[in-house]
Amino acid sequence: MRSDLPLWPDQASAHASAVDILLYGFTGLIFALSVPVFILIIVFAVRYRRGRKVNRRHQVNRNALLEVSWSVIPFLLILCFFFWSAWLFFDLKHPPASALEIDVVAKRWMWKFQHPGGQGEIDELHVPVGEPVKLTMISQDVIHSLYMPALRLKQDVLPGRYTTMWFQADKPGIYRLTCAEFCGTNHSLMGGHFVVMAQQDYARWLQESGVDQTLAAQGETLFRTYGCSGCHSPAATVHAPSLDGLYGRPVALQGGETIIADEQYIRDSILLPQQQMAAGYPSIMPTFKNVLGEDDLTKIVAYIKSLKATQWREHP
Amino acid sequence: MTERHIPETDVEKVSYLRAGHSLRSWLLTTDHKRIAILYLYAVTFFFFIGGAAAALVRIELLTPGGDFLTNEGYNRTFTLHGVIMVWFFLIPSIPNTFGNFLIPLMIGARDLAFPRLNLLSWYIYLLGGTLTLYVLVAGGVDTGWTFYTPLSSMFANGNVVAATVAIFIAGFSSILTGLNFIVTIHTLRAPGMTWGRLPLFVWSHYATSLILVLATPILAITLALIAAERLFGIGIFDPSLGGDPLLYQHLFWFYSHPAVYIMVLPALGVVSELVAAAARKPVFGYWFVAFSSIAIAIIGFLVWGHHMFVSGQSMYASAVFSFLSLAVAVPSGIKVYNWTATLYKGHISLDPPFLFAMSFIGLFVFGGLTGLILAMLAIDVHVHDTYFVVAHFHYIMVGGTVSAFFGALHFWWPKITGREYIMVWGRLTAIFIFLGFNLTFFPQYLLGYLGMPRRYHIYDPSFQVLHVMSSLGASLLGVAYVLPFTYLFYSLRYGKPSPPNPWGVTGLEWTTPSPPPKQNFDQIPVVTTGPYDYPVEMEDRR
Structure with a gap:
């Protein structure tokens, strides 16, 4: 058993860090909303434990203003995060026109990537660093989902319909890619790696795996x-x-x-x-x-x- | 401990339990209390079947390789776990046992509106359950409980059609129970039992019943369409036949998201009762809590698209569904804040049922708030279909609903059986369940954010430490779930006879002897007060 205990996934793009910051902020809000509840429950359970002699005189059991405010104020705070997150999400749906276009075909149980120069690869995807890449994806059989955790990205790959996903990786390295939508017997094995390479390394890689035709x-x-x-x-x-x-x-x-x-x-x-x-x-x-x-x-x-x-x- | 058999008391001699001893008197009973017991046996059976499948899953996940189960075997095992737990434990768990037993008692009625329909509902459930179990064990289904198309309709090589037929049948049990509850609550309330005097348990079951009646037919249609495509090649979902695979997801989640509230609303009702009983105080903001159940039932129908943010659904639709999913948290939040306010200046008891209720609140809040994380579009893109989702819904379903189920069992056990159990064991169970649960499922949040997809049994070795923690927690949880069987069964034979109202709480069910007589009430009571009519400042008047 490997003893290392990773607590945070790699960040391979600016989007990945943006998502992480959103998560930090929202987790902070969640704690602000829930920790007082946990503390109060424990404090009340101790302080007003049955049999203890304490002052229990209190007002009527209804306070509409209080109830409305503890419904509305947290909701408004959460709404700020909704807009932040929707803004990040909309950005994912608008690939830059200059993006490098790579085609993806998913079938049980492999990923096939086609570069515009004609280079094809299976279960491995080489991309250049610092350049937007747009994947146009389709499935040959059932629904799959291309998941690249280091980019915080995932998109279902449907039969009969192209879906797209774009990213700009900014840290060279080798990262996992997997299928995230259950697709049958060997679902767990439908994965591989994507390799983010420096521009010149990518150019060399393209040449080495060169093919006659685009x-x-x-x-x-x-x-x-x-x-x-x-x-x-x-x-x-x-x-x-x-x-x-x-x-x-x-x-x-x-x-x-x-x-x-x-x-x-x-x-x-x-x-x-x-x-x-x-x-x-x-x-x-x-x-x-x-x-x-x-x-x-x-x-x-x-x-x-x-x-x-x-x-x-x-x-x- | 001295082992002595406590003889039957006079009360027990006339109770519903003694109203007939033959098997026939149980299997053909129309008494809602006996049917509740029949359900209790059945759901407990399915809970342990589903639990056994979960145990196999957790054993397999101890190592990153696929060395305990085959790929196909693993897929069939988690499908069995999901199908059994969702349709044959979680959905019927609280409503069909405690709802069945308590709704007539709580509203001052002698039975449900349609007693024979109630029995029929049990038989349909049993038929569906047995058939499903046979199909899942004998042939196997490897689609996951979600039956996504076109995998399920055109590619999976298991008994998909038989499984859909079995679940289709079981759905009628849900519909009949929901219908029975709605009619009962409308027509059989005792004189003076106005809507504003209904216990919150009844309100939440009313909301649940609305969903059962309105949503279950959608599931039936969806399953029938899968069968039609699989058997006759009618192109509905498979694009190669001209269908649309996303149509399936819309239909499925239009049922299955409200179904989440079928599973959790009854639990919320139980906890409202337990919190009021623990604090011996009226629930703070009765109407807010009552109507929050109805609000959850309504808004719950409008959020299904949050399961589809990465499915290829329009981004504008996704934004609307994200917003509505955040909105459905408001009524849930109201409940939690109101429970907390109820405890303020109460007379708080930490007897077993109330410990379960506190542990419910903790786990439900955590599960609910991580649900908000999932409703955030950009974050969901990353954690959708990972262990983060698995952890989230187990916090709600297992941490929430199962804790409430055990809370209800410990609270109404003296009423149902007429016997008291040993409190310290109940307290220990509540604490073990809380600890075991968190050790099992908290690591799964981390796994999910690290990028561990769900439904994987062969995984990256870097995930192993967290998986081992989770499996260890699951063993503790397993022990904690078995524990109540020892002291509860022990109490049946050796427990002290329970007085009518052992907890000293309000509610019509506590005015009857424990266990109640067959007819519930000698005379239909006349209700003159609200549901939680505790004296204010009981012993501390200065």
Whole structure:
């Protein structure tokens, strides 16, 4: 048995220390609200113990002002912490636009990380220090949850839907990452490490684990293999929308609504093409459900995201 | 100690316990007091089954490796622990035993409004419980008590459908009991027993019953939908079938969060009675305490989303749920402050029931306030699904509800059985439970903040010291839970016969002989005073 007794987790980011400070402050308030109760109960139990001769004369058993004040004042104090904590939480939902984007696919019972340069790793994630990193995550099967205690961060990873999480680690080191949502037999084993590296070490690591193709280039290969290019290229005879510059653009749908073409929309349109049809096109695209796994989808989405708006035509 | 058998007293000869000796007279009884005893046996049985599963879990967690149970075995064990403890101990524990026994006595009625429905409720509970136990032990279910989809509906390889059917059945027992209590409290109050004269125990059971009747059907629907998806592949929760996995979480917590209050509101009612009895003083701010139960029942329906801050739910929804979760603490806080004020200038007794009540207040306050920590959005992101959550809800459920259950058992034991137990043993048990409990669960707060996820049996070796502390505490707690069986059973045979009102407290139940006769009251009493009508400044008038 290891005899060390850690009492506080590592702090690997400014957010982690901000959360800890919030916890200290709130714990202080909690003690301020509860310790008097504990002390009074003990004092009363001793002082007014049955049989002891003390003055027990007291006023009527009702004091509305007192009761309202001991309900309202603690609540208002707690409310200050609510705003503090909500402010930290909202910050987590707004990744900086410049963030390094890494894709994550979870499946029972492993984590797969895809760097934009095409480097893939399993149960281990290398990130540069001092640079915002945005993880776009999806599950191949059940709900998982990526938990990085040293960053005080956790986000459920859902099947069928991208969720995101961002952080900026500022202390190089090796930290634990685990699955926090119960996912079946080997849940306890679904974890590994994330490695925060100095910028130059990260650059070297990328090179050493170098691959021939970037993620988008791997996606392009798949795009051809699965015949997507047959319809979606400018030269195609089939009447299909061009995908150049699609990412981030509003798309008019057949029902009359407009949707922003984000990762989710692109992924869903590959799997369920009839669901959100672009206006003005025949519904002839076959589904790629049960054909493409989430890893391949990630790559194709990365490819489509990389297409620049040179030849975009809103209405052909 | 001289062992002598105290012969039956005259009172006992006409009591409900002696109203028939055959097994049939027990199994077909419609007497609410006998049904309460039947429930007491049943929930105690399930408590020890659930406790045995907890013991296996704590043994496994002594070491960081998975060397005692297999991965699958561990998952099945904690699922068994959760399912049995939540649905077959905590939810029926106080209402179906003490609520059943005491509500008619407290309001001056001869029985509940629907005595046969009451018996039916016990049989349904027993059927659901037996079936669940069989399914969990024979086949095993490895989804956790939360049955999250699509794990439970499409992936888990246990008897999920059978388990949902069993819990579905047990739910009807809850609904029938809740309905029975509501109708009884509305229609069977004795003359003069106005709403303002109801003991606070009855108010909290009224609030509990509202939740039982309104929330349990949601659970039934949710379980039925899991079964539909698993059996027929109807896409409700699994996205690969076109469903939405978060829909399940919304439905499940819309039941299960109010269910937390089903488990704790009756305990709050018990403690209100115990504090007033300990201090021999009216409860400070009766109406605030009474309506805080109703407020908890209502606001409790509006906070379910705080289980889903990291689920991918909209951040605005999360902010609203965080705010409402903080708001639900207000009525709970009112109760605690009012109990403390009740003790002020009281005549405080430290007999066993009152020690349990004090220990309840300590653990409940600590558990409740760490619940506020969990309601803080940014902190919850870190501690959600870790041992911090495990520690928090055990402080409320075990530290709170189980302490109140034992407090109630020690307080009303002389009324229920007509015998007095040996006080010093009761005091020791209360102290052992308090110490064992804190040693078991306080280290889990630290584990959680350090980042130990729940439902892990293979863990980072740096967590081991705290896990060993927790397991040691659990052994002490286990011993403390078994202890009452010795001296309480001993009292049945050798205990002194109890007078009608051994504690010298108010309440209609104490005006009847101990144990009460089958019909409770020879004549329905006429109530002329409030529930805690103690003389002010009793012996100290100067």
